[in-house]
Amino acid sequence: MGETRLLLKHANVPGIRHYDAYREHDGYKSVEKAFTMTPEEILEEVKVSGLRGRGGAGFPTGMKWSFLAKPEGVPRHLVVNADESEPGTFKDRYLMEFIPHLLLEGMIVSSYCLGSNASYIYIRGEYAWVAEILEEAITEAKAAGWLGKDIKGSGFDCEIYVQRGGGAYICGEETALLESLEGKRGNPRIKPPFPAVKGAWGRPTVVNNVESIAAVVPIIMMTGAEYAKIGVGRSTGTKLISACGNINKPGVYEIDMTQTVEEFIYSDEFCGGIPNGKKLKACIPGGSSVPILPANLLLTTATGQPRLMNYESLADGGFATGTMMGSGGFIVLDEDQDVVYHTYTLARFYRHESCGQCSPCREGTGWMEKILKRIDEGNGKMSDIDLLWDIQRKIEGNTICPLGDAAAWPVAAAIRHFRDEFEWHVLNPEECLTRNYGLAHY
Numbered sequence: 001m002g003e004t005r006l007l008l009k010h011a012n013v014p015g016i017r018h019y020d021a022y023r024e025h026d027g028y029k030s031v032e033k034a035f036t037m038t039p040e041e042i043l044e045e046v047k048v049s050g051l052r053g054r055g056g057a058g059f060p061t062g063m064k065w066s067f068l069a070k071p072e073g074v075p076r077h078l079v080v081n082a083d084e085s086e087p088g089t090f091k092d093r094y095l096m097e098f099i100p101h102l103l104l105e106g107m108i109v110s111s112y113c114l115g116s117n118a119s120y121i122y123i124r125g126e127y128a129w130v131a132e133i134l135e136e137a138i139t140e141a142k143a144a145g146w147l148g149k150d151i152k153g154s155g156f157d158c159e160i161y162v163q164r165g166g167g168a169y170i171c172g173e174e175t176a177l178l179e180s181l182e183g184k185r186g187n188p189r190i191k192p193p194f195p196a197v198k199g200a201w202g203r204p205t206v207v208n209n210v211e212s213i214a215a216v217v218p219i220i221m222m223t224g225a226e227y228a229k230i231g232v233g234r235s236t237g238t239k240l241i242s243a244c245g246n247i248n249k250p251g252v253y254e255i256d257m258t259q260t261v262e263e264f265i266y267s268d269e270f271c272g273g274i275p276n277g278k279k280l281k282a283c284i285p286g287g288s289s290v291p292i293l294p295a296n297l298l299l300t301t302a303t304g305q306p307r308l309m310n311y312e313s314l315a316d317g318g319f320a321t322g323t324m325m326g327s328g329g330f331i332v333l334d335e336d337q338d339v340v341y342h343t344y345t346l347a348r349f350y351r352h353e354s355c356g357q358c359s360p361c362r363e364g365t366g367w368m369e370k371i372l373k374r375i376d377e378g379n380g381k382m383s384d385i386d387l388l389w390d391i392q393r394k395i396e397g398n399t400i401c402p403l404g405d406a407a408a409w410p411v412a413a414a415i416r417h418f419r420d421e422f423e424w425h426v427l428n429p430e431e432c433l434t435r436n437y438g439l440a441h442y
């Protein structure tokens, strides 16, 4: 079975990036419907839909919205997290670049539900052209009366602002994002208080991923109960997956989360298999922060079932034999890839992106990078492998924000599942630097 397109339904319609074509294809109908409902009724639909945050954490969206504090006379905000920076993840960019009005439509409905009269899209600095596309879409939506004062006679006022980041991965962490939005250095805050209580400018704020907010459109149109019928178990609705690495058809796919991982990799409707008939070695299925799994554990769960492309099945077995859905950045590695080298490149990334506030992350990411570099280059010792293991253990759970965990998990999983490869590097120093990795699209 191929894609189930709710969000990308009209992605291939010529001109869908612009208002006229978007409106002709049911655009802004969910806003019309939402204005016939109360905010409480919309919240109930989102809760019933079972929608889980699509940025990576999978936190129930309806529950997050219900946590929003509503003190008398204090403005509330919706902030869309478009700081998509997780290596391997590019699904939000696709959505914003090709169907920007879908995000705006979802934002208007969500803002109405949450009582946000000023809502923000915080977009990563490198997506400069996408920010321009969004600005243009906002101008079009405003001209058509979907933004501004008393939208379509509803009595609801809403403005949407685009704020560009400066290119720091850490600003995708919601509290760092809020600091940056306020014009400060993007250092994560200690939680609690959660943004739902004390967010942008100290006001109650909901921070949601682009895809989560876009999903509000089909939820309102089809009802939460119908949306919840798609998918399996607590993995309801559809999920965008950005697929890359050693596959024949890299790209963004919208799945209903019932596919097996094997089907997703090998079916022509999705990744189309591995180039040149190479064997599957491993996969990082949810963006670089989630544990890498070798092929045998990737395709089959701890209980011997075919592993499915959804939250529960990917996590089956915990970190011993499972991984995470994460942000849906699906990175495939063929038999020629060197796990030590790729773990080193990820460690280098996390060291570079650490904000430096807490010692285990600031120091630990640097140590991990140095040790991985020397092992990768054939200058490592056997004891370095245990040292690496020890360092990642000391980072995990001991930091202000999840970047520390995100740096530790890939190292832990690589050692857990590919220790022999680390040992090979130590035992074969002269061969380490003559390898040809050639990971296209990575």
Ligand code: NAI
Pocket (backbone or CB within 6 Å): 053, 055, 056, 057, 059, 064, 067, 083, 084, 085, 086, 089, 172, 173, 174, 194, 195, 196, 207, 287, 289, 326, 327, 402
């Ligand atoms: P989290 O689990 O700490 O929080 C999830 C959400 O639920 C947050 O918005 C938080 O404010 C809210 N929340 C949780 N408990 C709450 C409570 N008691 N009251 C009110 N609100 C509450 O995870 P976090 O830090 O938001 O995200 C981490 C994930 O982000 C990682 O798993 C990683 O996969 C993903 N990620 C995605 C990136 C991307 O480019 N899409 C980049 C980096 C990380």
Ligand code: SF4
Pocket (backbone or CB within 6 Å): 170, 187, 188, 353, 354, 355, 356, 357, 358, 359, 361, 362, 399, 400, 401, 402, 403, 404
């Ligand atoms: Fe900064 Fe790393 Fe601490 Fe997060 S874990 S606050 S990125 S030093």
